[in-house]
Amino acid sequence: xxxxxxxxxxLFKDKIFNAWVIPALSTGVISSLIxxxxxxxxxxxxxxxxxxxLLPVYFLKGxxxxxxxxxxxxxxxxxxxxTLSCILVSFFIAGIISVLVIIFKRNKQKTIHFAIPVLVSxxxxxxxxx
Numbered sequence: 232x233x234x235x236x237x238x239x240x241x242l243f244k245d246k247i248f249n250a251w252v253i254p255a256l257s258t259g260v261i262s263s264l265i266x267x268x269x270x271x272x273x274x275x276x277x278x279x280x281x282x283x284x285l286l287p288v289y290f291l292k293g294x295x296x297x298x299x300x301x302x303x304x305x306x307x308x309x310x311x312x313x314t315l316s317c318i319l320v321s322f323f324i325a326g327i328i329s330v331l332v333i334i335f336k337r338n339k340q341k342t343i344h345f346a347i348p349v350l351v352s353x354x355x356x357x358x359x360x361x
Contacts, residue, residue, distance in 0.1 A: 233258075234350040237301050241346035247297030252304045259307025274307050277314040281306040284318055298345040305353050313356050320352035321345070 233255035237247045256278070263274035285299045302321075306314040325348040332343070 234301070234305060234346070234353060237297075238344070238346045238350050241297070241344045245342070245344075247295075247301050247346055249300070252297070252300040255304035256300075256307050259304065263307065273310055277306040277309050277311045278303050280311050281314050281318065284315075294345050298349070301346060301349055305349060309353075309356070316356050317349070317352040320355055321348035324348035324351050 233251045237251040240251065241247050260271070260274055260278075263270040281302045282299065285294065285302055288294050289296060289299050302314075302318070305317065309317065325343050325345060328343055328348065
């Protein structure tokens, strides 16, 4: 639900609000805490992996800070391997969207709303497709 809300605000306001990210991250960590210490460690590890992988991409201006926070929130519900899969799939999807934008709009300055690839990648991974 929070990913869908973030997609809409990213599309219509060009921003991912902390009102989506913070409750989602909190919910993910609290639910993993309820499931036990092993799950909590896995959740926090996935959040850390997402942060460590996406921070250099942020510094290179590949994605915005809201995208990093959104992925960290999604990672709180995932395992480390699922988080890595989601990161790879989301960049692949973003690449396809970028190529399509260049082909059909001929606008190389167009911003890609990265919340869409994040949502699709989480749906793929959580749905068992990947």
